[in-house]
Amino acid sequence: MSEPVLQVRRLNVGFASRGRVTPAVRDLSFSVKAGETLAIVGESGSGKSLTAFALLGLVPPPGVVSGEAIALEGRNLIGLPEKRLREVRGARIAMIFQEPMTALNPVLTIGEQIMEVILEHERVSPRAAKARALELLAQVRIPDAERRFHDYPHRLSGGMRQRVVIAMALACAPAVLVADEPTTALDVTIQAQILDLIDTLKREHGTAVVLITHDLGVVAEHADRVLVLYAGRKVEERAARDLFAAPLHPYTRGLIAARPRLGGRGAVRARLTEIPGTVPGLAAMPDGCAFAPRCPVAEAACTLALPPLVPAGTGSVACLRVGDIHAAEPERLSVVHA
Amino acid sequence: MAALAHLRRGFVQIAFVVLGIAIINFFLLRLAPGDAAQVMAGEAGSATPEYMAALRRQFGLDQPLHVQFFSYLKNVLTLNLGYSFRQGLPVSELIAHRVGPTLLLMGASIGFAITVGGTLGFLAARHAGKAADTIISILALLFYATPVFWVGVMLVVVFSVALDWLPVGGMITIEAGHTGLAYAWDVAQHLVLPTLTLGLFYLAIYTRLMRASMLEVYGQDFVRTARAKGVRAHRIAVRHVLRNALLPIVTTLGVQLGSVLGGAILVETVFSWPGLGRLAFEALFQRDLNLLLGILFCSSIVVVLINLAVDVIYTLLDPRISLGGTP
Known part of the structure; x- marks a missing residue:
């Protein structure tokens, strides 16, 4: 274009x-x-x-x-x-x-x-x-x-x-x-x-x-494209199709999981998942990744320094653990690198 | 027509309101001790009980209260305001002579207060937080806090006594015998100081009200829309903010006109202005109840009519408001 x-x-x-x-x-x-x-x-x-x-x-x-x-x-x-x-x-x-x-x-x-x-x-x-x-x-x-x-x-x-x-x-x-x-x-x-x-x-x-x-x-x-904002920072930006197929950032994954969906025929309506906690206040922003306190996969390194935006497929993502997440779900990784 | 139906309903309401006011006035004034006969006897220096009884009989004051009330009610319903025994003239004639100057004074004062106060408030809101705003706000506070009679006396001292620019009091220069334009000019000169005196207090109110009202409208979403549309600041102020800010001003105007009439009494006394206010003041001290009731009756009609006019002005300012119920 x-x-x-x-x-x-x-x-x-x-x-x-x-x-x-x-x-x-x-x-x-x-x-x-x-x-x-x-x-x-x-x-x-x-x-x-x-x-x-x-x-x-x-x-x-x-x-x-x-x-x-x-x-x-x-x-x-x-x-x-x-x-x-x-x-x-x-x-x-x-x-x-x-x-x-x-x-x-x-x-x-x-x-x-x-x-x-x-x-x-x-x-x-x-x-x-x-x-x-x-x-x-x-x-x-x-x-x-x-x-x-x-x-x-x-x-x-x-x-x-x-x-x-x-x-x-x-x-x-x-x-x-x-x-x-x-x-x-x-x-x-x-x-x-x-x-x-x-x-x-x-x-x-x-x-x-x-x-x-x-x-x-x-x-x-x-x-066409989606930019995910968390606490004032871009955490992920990718083509819409890719983002929905394989969300990379744990926050994006949480958002998508928290969406209400119509179940298949006869499916039991599951309780909506939620992201625990709230967005940190502007004045009390943590040092490292702002999402770390609510993140299910956060580790010590996440709270030390801000994760940089790194290229990922059709866009970029800011998460230290993104590689590990991929490793855990290889079938989704293929979409990312397609 | 919905508007006509509204006006008709308005007039029916007015009839009841005015009647109610008349009845309350009647009993309220009877609560004051003393009557016209006592005052006149007191002024004569000495009076026999027979003389006082004769006066009371002549004025109808010897009748039982309910008889007096029903005769008063009958008179009000036939729009007969009675006779002032003190002044020796029909009440309607006395009022007709005095109502013009009072309306002139009120109109000039309110007109002055709204135009100048509105403009100052507009400017203050346009430059909110800047020097112009501070100066205007301080001036408004000053006018608001200064007693009306003091302003009147000071204006006379400065502009009439010291500078000799304007007449001290009255409405016309009696000995001059002006006619036509010269007469109008003469009245205008006499009008300046009383108008300023009565108007400055209301000017302060409208300045503050306009400023606050404008600032409130500035915070509304459609002003942000106008900004996003790239409308220039001056046009936003005039076209989008001012018109929406006028509604509270009109409301206050309707409510305040009654009190302006009250303020007129003081100003008319200070400037020997030949208006209704001074007439009412004199009537009160002389226990001239017929006259006083007549004046109160007429002023209540004026105030109620003005409020009806305010309703109509609303519909012109705000298309969401329509006469005759829900849109």
Whole structure:
């Protein structure tokens, strides 16, 4: 495929208080190509939403973003003045939010809110902007767009509102679309529709999608690549197919094992496995691997130094024990090295 | 039309509310010791019991309370406000003379407080945590904490006595006999100090309220959406935040108008402004209950009407609110 449109190198996000910065996302690097979906997966508090906001330069104070680069189409967004950043936001990189119920301004019609993006970034007449907004409403499959254009958000269901948010995000045909848990707040039946819609539009426009989620079911169906975040660090990143077939990091394995699954016919429904313990607090991060205290295969070395990211098959993984795990399960190893 | 139905229901409610207020007022005022006959007799220096009895008979004060009440109720229902024996004029005529200046003073003060206070609050919220915010917040606190009568007296001392820029009191320069534009200009000059005096306190309230309300809206999700859309900061403030921040302001406005009327009494007294407030003040001391009841009755109608207007303004500001029940 082509050059990546978004390249993140050694991104750090932290919270400043009393002159000290507590890191929440550390040394995170990844890249996304046009037309590709990268899923960023992790528990609450793993820093995945924070990463999403950092991509748009929207981390609220006291958050601090630093690092080498967030290169969007070759332009580094880190350190860019607010004025330039504003020109990029909504135009070249756009975002879909978790809560469609509150993401729209209650006192403006949805038409006005979609037109706003276009008028803010492009020199077009209001008439042209309106025509485009109507087109977008049709593209996100909102029936009766002409009439809906003049509706206020409270007249729309959650799924419809999320479609409007998607229309707003795609209004200027951005190179990168960041979707922060876009379906968490929606009904299950609507979830699939929204994700399919994102997939279709991504294919039509060649948009790169960064999908932030904790739902592995969503990941399996919609992502090309998966990045697993634990306590602000990347622990594994691989092609989705490979990751699900043979998760390498003990944390990824735990996540996949913790997924509810439909049993086969007549199968006894087993109790869901869980990962014991919780993500360590930002201030009390252990020295070595952050997952070591909860890890079933951790050994003394794990708590001494941070495990480095090493190449593994279609991606990389950060675990000292990864070789031993393979040795124990040779049939899975073959997939990794395929 | 749902809106018309709402207004009709509103007016029915108003009728009951106002009637209730009238009844409460009637009994409340009877709780005060002394009556008009006593006050008049006291002013005359000496009075025989016969003279006082004659006065009471003339005013209808010798009747049993329930008879007085029912005759009052009958008068209220027929919108007859009665006769002020003290002033020797029908109450409705007295009120008609005085209501204009009071509404002018209230309107000017509230208008001043909302526009200037709203702007200051807006600016403070836009520059939250910076120097402009600190200065505005300190000023607001100062205005909030300063007693109204003191502000009035100080304004008179500075602008009327020392600088001689503005008149000390009254509403018109009586001897000038202005007409037309000159009259309006004359009234405007007289209006400045009372408006400032009454308005500064409310200005402080609206400054603080607007700032707090704006900051709250700034924290909401749709503002983040607007940022993510790349909308420029000024447009976010005006288009997205301000309009949503206006609702609490309008609510407070409706609630406070009653108290503005109360504040008007003080200011009208300090500036000899010929308004309802001063009339009520005099009526209270003279136990001129007919007049006092009439004034209270009229002000309750004004306050209730304003609250009805607030309901209508809500629907203009927020499409989620609709008149006539659930959307």
